[in-house]
Amino acid sequence: MPAEQVLVVGAGVIGLSTGIRLLEAGYEVDIVARDWPDDPKTIDFTSPWAGAHHVAYGTGADMRLHELERTTFAAMSDMMRKDPSVPLHFASQVEYREQPRPTGKDDELSQLGLISRYYPDFRWLEPHELPDGVSYGAAFTHILIETPAYLPYLLRRYKSLGGRTRRCRSLRSLSDALAVHPALARAKLLVNCTGLGARTLVPDPAVYPTRGQLVIVRAPWIKQGYMRSGPAREERPATYTYIIPRVESGTVVLGGSAEKNNWDPTPGPELAKDIKTRCLALCPDLLPPDKRGGIIDDLDVVEDAVGLRPTRDGGIRLELDSLETSQGRQLPVVHNYGYGGYGYQTSWGSSDAAVELVRQALSGTSKL
Numbered sequence: 001m002p003a004e005q006v007l008v009v010g011a012g013v014i015g016l017s018t019g020i021r022l023l024e025a026g027y028e029v030d031i032v033a034r035d036w037p038d039d040p041k042t043i044d045f046t047s048p049w050a051g052a053h054h055v056a057y058g059t060g061a062d063m064r065l066h067e068l069e070r071t072t073f074a075a076m077s078d079m080m081r082k083d084p085s086v087p088l089h090f091a092s093q094v095e096y097r098e099q100p101r102p103t104g105k106d107d108e109l110s111q112l113g114l115i116s117r118y119y120p121d122f123r124w125l126e127p128h129e130l131p132d133g134v135s136y137g138a139a140f141t142h143i144l145i146e147t148p149a150y151l152p153y154l155l156r157r158y159k160s161l162g163g164r165t166r167r168c169r170s171l172r173s174l175s176d177a178l179a180v181h182p183a184l185a186r187a188k189l190l191v192n193c194t195g196l197g198a199r200t201l202v203p204d205p206a207v208y209p210t211r212g213q214l215v216i217v218r219a220p221w222i223k224q225g226y227m228r229s230g231p232a233r234e235e236r237p238a239t240y241t242y243i244i245p246r247v248e249s250g251t252v253v254l255g256g257s258a259e260k261n262n263w264d265p266t267p268g269p270e271l272a273k274d275i276k277t278r279c280l281a282l283c284p285d286l287l288p289p290d291k292r293g294g295i296i297d298d299l300d301v302v303e304d305a306v307g308l309r310p311t312r313d314g315g316i317r318l319e320l321d322s323l324e325t326s327q328g329r330q331l332p333v334v335h336n337y338g339y340g341g342y343g344y345q346t347s348w349g350s351s352d353a354a355v356e357l358v359r360q361a362l363s364g365t366s367k368l
């Protein structure tokens, strides 16, 4: 029997990972997208802007997120074992929390509580290891995801499995994707991996941007990641400060910020200064060796950047739906979007789940 044809819309980390898993499952796959990994970066395409690392966000309030992150950690670990050239790296991570440590079940199901279940080398920090103002913390081995190399790697892997690519202009609706090439009219199902684009394409008004500003500095001697989070205080909103080394380029990503519903694509100098100040306090060794003890202006800045996380009220949308094509045909759709600040670290778990939904829809075992 010939393979069934599936059309994926979107070529970010979610669309490419889903395309790969669909090909591995034996489907014929086309990806239609406006933006591709090798294009110059634009604000409409989130994936190239991410740090990124795998530091799970899941808590007891969202065990599905925890499961997607756990599956992805296992898949990425396996990729590194099988092919050391994959642009993923194990590295040490230190996490500090200014807020009091939860107790009992709340502690077990907290972010660090769930991380302690599967991250290698996990240990709670001793009181003498905590900087001023920090209540508790942990150290463990996490995964660095070198996004500038990882996205092109995913595209190469997708093509090497026989996946086809179709560049398009900005689509006005999901069904328009079928008209991008005559061969796509045969598609049996569409997988929607359009990130922030889902806001207008579905349309889904629950999708909105969470703006993240970054400062990228050259500091090849930094091999360990850091995160410090603090609650909102009278004088400032909640902060989370992070340092993500990119070992392949010798740069380090400094963050962060999370501004809900802010579409501004331009890095602001005040926020950049705040990020540099927080990061330098967290890791004074970010300064070049001949400038140790110096000030933020001594950092070797490569780029100020902004990305828009595709957040969705109600969380990830990973479910079966349908749409009516311009020929009046009902086409099954698997939605796979709404990944906010965790699209990389959930990517393989969510792709496996999307493929299972495709299988159910095409074998007639879904409840649609």
Ligand SMILES: Cc1cc2nc3c(=O)[nH]c(=O)nc-3n(C[C@H](O)[C@H](O)[C@H](O)COP(=O)(O)OP(=O)(O)OC[C@H]3O[C@@H](n4cnc5c(N)ncnc54)[C@H](O)[C@@H]3O)c2cc1C
Binding pocket: 009, 010, 011, 012, 013, 014, 015, 032, 033, 034, 035, 036, 044, 045, 046, 047, 048, 049, 050, 051, 052, 053, 054, 055, 168, 169, 170, 171, 172, 193, 194, 195, 196, 197, 198, 201, 212, 213, 214, 306, 307, 308, 309, 310, 337, 338, 339, 340, 341, 342, 343, 344, 345, 346
């Ligand atoms: C500053 C920052 C730091 C981050 N750090 C991390 C991290 O450490 N770990 C982590 O896991 N995640 C992190 N993220 C989040 C992660 O980057 C996103 O969750 C992820 O990139 C979302 O991927 P996506 O494929 O859903 O969307 P996108 O990457 O935006 O891809 C969407 C695709 O759909 C296409 N598309 C959309 N609309 C249309 C249209 N109308 N017509 C045609 N094509 C369309 C686009 O062209 C593109 O190909 C971070 C994000 C930011 C901004």
